[in-house]
Amino acid sequence: MTTLEIFYKIVFDRWxxxxxxxxxxxxxxxxxxxxxxxxPGKNRGLYVLGHLIAVHDDMLVLLxxxxxxxxxxxxxxxxxxxxxxxxxxxxxxxxxxxxNQCAILAQKFESLQPEQWMEKHTSVSxxxxxxxxxxxxxxxxxTRTTHLQYxxxxxxxxx
Amino acid sequence: MTTLEIFYKIVFDRWxxxxxxxxxxxxxxxxxxxxxxxxPGKNRGLYVLGHLIAVHDDMLVLLxxxxxxxxxxxxxxxxxxxxxxxxxxxxxxxxxxxxNQCAILAQKFESLQPEQWMEKHTSVSxxxxxxxxxxxxxxxxxTRTTHLQYxxxxxxxxx
Numbered sequence: 682m683t684t685l686e687i688f689y690k691i692v693f694d695r696w697x698x699x700x701x702x703x704x705x706x707x708x709x710x711x712x713x714x715x716x717x718x719x720x721p722g723k724n725r726g727l728y729v730l731g732h733l734i735a736v737h738d739d740m741l742v743l744l745x746x747x748x749x750x751x752x753x754x755x756x757x758x759x760x761x762x763x764x765x766x767x768x769x770x771x772x773x774x775x776x777x778x779x780x781n782q783c784a785i786l787a788q789k790f791e792s793l794q795p796e797q798w799m800e801k802h803t804s805v806s807x808x809x810x811x812x813x814x815x816x817x818x819x820x821x822x823x824t825r826t827t828h829l830q831y832x833x834x835x836x837x838x839x840x
Numbered sequence: 841m842t843t844l845e846i847f848y849k850i851v852f853d854r855w856x857x858x859x860x861x862x863x864x865x866x867x868x869x870x871x872x873x874x875x876x877x878x879x880p881g882k883n884r885g886l887y888v889l890g891h892l893i894a895v896h897d898d899m900l901v902l903l904x905x906x907x908x909x910x911x912x913x914x915x916x917x918x919x920x921x922x923x924x925x926x927x928x929x930x931x932x933x934x935x936x937x938x939x940n941q942c943a944i945l946a947q948k949f950e951s952l953q954p955e956q957w958m959e960k961h962t963s964v965s966x967x968x969x970x971x972x973x974x975x976x977x978x979x980x981x982x983t984r985t986t987h988l989q990y991x992x993x994x995x996x997x998x999x
Binding site for chain 2: 682685687719799837
């Protein structure tokens with residue numbers, strides 16, 4: 682294995698395991714439980730799930746892999762705080778979005794070769810990337826994996 | 841920058857930023873707040889902090905960097921559940937341990953060159969490592985960064 686292949690495996694093992702952790706946890710939590718606040722006065726499970734879908738949707742744009750699948754989630758789950766927006770999707774709808782999005786992301790991610798993950802993501806200019814080559818597509822996966830684990834830690838409290 | 845240097849930067853930027861996130865959060869939480877349960881019936885902030893120190897102590901062993909600094913935390917913060925052990929260190933003591941440990945880890949980590957992070961960690965045999973070269977020291981940093989973020993997500997709920 683080359684250095685690149687080793688890193689590819691480390692980064693994607695962590696991403697895929699984290700998604701699996703999240704899936705397993707979501708399967709253990711009922712729709713009713715996900716409607717509860719994680720701690721008194723804090724975000725509900727529903728909001729965290731919608732937030733994760735909105736953030737992962739942004740990854741498609743950052744990775745130059747097309748448009749968001751659920752652009753309608755950007756406003757209520759990224760811009761707005763929980764319990765300030767009416768007519769949110771139901772937990773059941775969000776579960777279906779999550780599942781569909783995970784499948785699409787997996788398919789798109791698998792279409793890229795390890796060396797393509799070394800290329801720049803879309804929010805860095807070519808000029809800046811020349812000076813800061815670590816701002817590549819791998820970096821998006823690494824940062825979003827830690828973001829995902831941050832919120833899994835919170836959802837875990839609903840068990 | 842070589843591929844190795846780029847990955848070194850991605851991995852350690854994420855680790856160091858996560859430690860900084862945790863430090864900033866701990867500075868915002870009073871000792872009294874850290875004695876509270878994060879959610880009703882769940883772990884207290886104190887326990888999560890002790891748990892992080894115990895897990896980071898294990899990193900020293902896994903990375904072949906010497907002995908644990910606080911071996912006495914292994915039993916109460918890794919083996920035992922919260923609120924089952926008496927005579928735990930105070931929040932003030934744990935804060936001091938955390939600060940000291942972060943400084944020691946930073947010093948030890950900086951002493952290694954990027955290529956040394958490609959070497960095997962201590963819980964994998966040389967035989968297995970030959971087949972699975974991704975089980976290297978970088979991998980320990982990557983997995984412990986996601987572990988840290990999981991618990992930062994929880995501590996954040998105390999704010």
